[in-house]
Amino acid sequence: MAVAVAKKNVAFIPAQTIYDRNVRVELKTLRVAAYCRVSTTLEQQEGSYEAQISYYTEKIKSNPNWKSAGIYADDGKSATNTKKRDDFNAMIDDCMAGKIDMVITKSVSRFARNTVDSLQTIRKLKEKNIAIFFEKEGVNTLESTGELLITILSSQAQEESRNLSENTKWGLTRRYENGIVTINHKKFMGYTKDEKGELIIVPEQAEIVKRIFRMYLEGSSIGEITKALEADKIKTVTGKETWHPGVIEKMLVNACVIISITQ
Template identity: 50%
Template sequence: MTAGTPATRRVAAYARVSTDNDEQLSSYEAQVDYYTRHIKSNPAWEFVEVYADEGISATSTKKREGFNRMIADALIGKIDLIITKSVSRFARNTVDTLSTVRQLKEKGVEVYFEKENIHTMDSKGELLITIMSSLAQEESRSISENVTWGQRKRFADGKISLPYGRFLGYEKGDDGLPKIVESEAKTVRLIYKLFLEGKTPSGIARHLTKSSILTPSGKQKWQTSTVTSILQNEKYKGDAMLQKTFTVDFLTKKKKVNEGEIPQYYVENSHPAIITPEVFDLVQHELKKRKNAKGYKTGGGCFSGKIICGECGGFFGSKVWHSTSKYRRTIWQCNHKFKNNNKCQTPHLYEDKIKEAFLDTFNSLLENKGEILQNYEAIINDLTDTSEFEKESAKFQSESEVAAELLRKCVEENAHSALDQGEYQQHYTSLVERYEAAKKGLDEIDNKRLERNAKRESIGAFIRMLEKSDTLLTEFDEELWNATVDAVTVHPEHEIVFTFKDGMELNSKI
């Protein structure tokens, strides 16, 4: 029999897993194998293909190449029936599922959801579409409400709940709000301090484990992920992002990260802060900076992550020469010196010479201390002015609200009446792009504000340290080094440039 005759249905299947661990990938392979055998075993069916997306999130529509290709094939008449595991595994959300099912139905293509035992062409399928229409309306409200992301908005009741049993630094107070546990808050502040001094989260984890400081859950060994989570959690500066996760299945209590399915709200000053907002912003800025840095890593030394090769832009790392003899010395050289075809010509540096150069350079600052401090008032005033950002932020916020409301109306109209799904998808996509462009603009403004606040805090710390230093240095001070030096750039011919945290650059020979 030929394809397309009444007795032969051209059948395809769709399989997807949402993570990339081994267990889920074996499940993915099993699904592909199962659907291939299942379709081929039915004499009334002609096997088309098992379309699949491996190891990706359902919300990542741009990466769902298998799904998008299957829908395109179905719409041009290559498929009569699509089999898939469940409604939740089919499209990224109810809004998309409703539109896709309607599009396919218009072209006479049926979808069978195994778990729910629903065929979209029968009466149960009609009921499913009715239910999805209702859910799509709810989701469209969420789209509109998601405009509150990032807004400094306080809930009327202000009730914030934390998982106190595994959250370092807080306990539940008598008023039901988080209360600082000072003995634990010291560890949180230490983590932030060590990070700003140049240590990586993994280095901090090793330090805390070695110091016998217990983890939030009371364990001996610290994980890098725990340190990173503490460094990124806004609750330590007294704010709270609500609904970061939500329950997907109320029976299994399964939760997932909120990627826009339900509204999130940012509550400012919701509880006492352990870390000042300025220090928190400085850490977020430093995290981004290190992420983009070439080969950033630190060991235990204060020079790690500070010394940069002027040729390749990579960091210097330490090596010990003559480790077992009396001539033992620690040297620093570019980590990429021997990795490139064109070897970096920057010299290696002896640790004691770096210290000497710092003493000379910082003492030259102290000799001009009065003049330097006098010029800072105007600089700080310039850096604290965020009025230009406020105007731009208001403009993007207004645009995102307009786009979100248009999106809501678009989805609601499609839920109430079956529009031409091609035209609907085109209109919906253009509104999503408009909304996302406004959100991107808001994010960029927030990043600029973050950079400005971080710079202001760095300059403030530099000034405070300079004001405290009354006499010329006679020996290397590690705390002073960490507090004042942002980077040391090494050039050939033993030329080095100290960049201080206020942005000032001073040349030196080594």
């Protein structure tokens, strides 16, 4: 009597690329992408957009252990953040999709001029075990030198943030001293701006503001004021037919603050 043998189902699990820090970058079998960027006339004179693409194409092709994952290049972008760099963003998307193992680029400044953007991108790719190799600095972000770079960039990011905050406060202070006050008049009931940027009263809106204050002083609650305005089809400063109690409350609170300051 023949004995039935159960058929085994074998699932094939493909090997994943594992980053080995004991193997030099040049000897790894990796899908490598390059990022190039020029943004000023000087940069274009010293090393043109086309020259960078040609350089990295040959560099990746010349290494038998590297497989080209694409050359990403942005030309003429001078923005200090990464939002307007189409190829840069496409490259990061491909990294997150598992299409790239390592990115090579000329330098940290060429990769991202904004320290915060650079730091966030490095950490984002590091979590996916994707290396960024900066040629000028000789730094691989997945090696010990990368940890040092991240520490330095973190310090720079904090300093940049502090300087930006101080510069912003300084600028606002100087504007206030010169009598220049920035107000979002589009969401400011009762006022608009003239061609000189000066606040001027809008009579129709001023009557609405007066009505709100008068009703409140006569004993109406915020909810009652809201319902009365909606019943009379009076629109908000942004053109909406529904009044939120919080808006009325802010108007009343702001008025109290102004009165206390001027007294």
